Amino acid sequence: MLSLIAIPVVGWWGVTAHSERAAWLGIALLMTLFVAISGKSIIGRWPGILVNERNVMSLARFQMTVWTLVLVSAYLTAAFYNIYIGVDEPLAIGVPQELWLALGISTTSLVGSPLVLAQKKSQAPDPAALAATRAQLVLLAQPGGDTNQGRLLGNSQPDMAVWSDMVTGDETSNGAHVDLAKVQMLFFTIAIVAAYAFALWRTFKFAQPDGITDFPALDDSTIALLGISHAGYLMNKAVPRP
Template identity: 40%
Template sequence: MTSSSAGNHAGGVVEAIPRAEYGRLAVLTTAMPIAVLATNWYLPPGWNLVGTTAMLTAGLLVLGKAISGVPLALLISERNLMSLSRFQALVWTVVVMGGYLTMTLARVKAGGQSAVGVAIPQELWIAMGIATTSLLGTPLVLGAKRARSPDEKLVQNTSEQLAEPTTDIDAHRQGVLYANPHLTDARMADMFQGDEVGNTAHIDLAKVQMFYFTLIAATGYFMDVAMAVMRKSHDALPELSQGMLALLAISHGGYLLGKTGDHSNSKPA
């Protein structure tokens, strides 16, 4: 979250996206399947997984740049802030899709009867469901806060802490929810700050907890997939432990529950 100082493009207008960006997107869309196939065919087991997930990530960056003019656009919410729920959903999507695609193409290379016969364990479906619940539940939980107004004293306090004029905060906020004026104002720090005008200058511990649990779980699962690929075990994606599922459920539950409180002494608008 940023102030309205020079360099933040506050109130600025996005330049028209060059047609060349769409051309690069079309080239990437065409070239990616070929590159993924070549990666899985020629790179040794393990490295083919790294290459596949890297290309999937690159594709998402190009998609964001082509459509919104910002490479990390898929992480930015409608309030022009980096969203933690979007981040964790995107991380799991890349990790799971990268693993599934790598195993599928390995089965093709081995001449298996069913290339798409890679089994997906129930625990992984549950983990993806938890991530999706946070992604879809966040706007539902915050929706009612758009019809309320923050306490003026808290707006003033936030103004002083962020070195941002109160007029700018009031001009761009959505009810009690803090918002940036433009996509280019989004920062990675947004993922760890409060959602409301009253607590946006403070670190949200529930968000920090969910970020680390997501990062640890996704990294650990990526390594499990890599080891399975190196063992040439292509029949099923690895399972997630019940303990890890419990940690993910608790962290995501705390994340959503923390959004329900009133942190701005709000009143009906």
């Protein structure tokens, strides 16, 4: 709760000190702290917000969390700056259409992943494949994989979730193998979010005296790459692996 109270304090202090970038970083860090504390108090893990209902780290949750932290903290910083310099409509900050598309694509993956995997929960796993996957996890000294929901591999406890869950398969037949579609989406997410964060950094560095009225736009090719990556991610989840 203290981190939430500190957000407007840090944001206002930063813009009044003419350090919009410091304000943005401070707000982003406080939001990250709040998310971490929430995960710790509810799930028992600092990265608990990333743990899904199967008690594994979710790549879709990760990319939505990163986008939310970057964009919401930037919006708050821009709003504080506009209020400080006396803009008539401080909250009138234009969000480019391409950015809405990127967020829509990310939301689709977050919502679509459980829907795509739902049918596999009612399908019986191959006993030999399940035994081989669990044996491989033990051999690699990887915790987890001790339970399953149909053909979906999972963990019995949230503290068994590990970061490598975000790049390994979901099923009892590939839970001990790297999922290339997940790796691709992880790389695209990190690259695009990092590039957009740098664009926001420049926006705050060269903030105009008449206020921040627009966020930087994303290139159409970036949206196309992001869309292809997420489509491959969802299609890969839908493919059965007996």
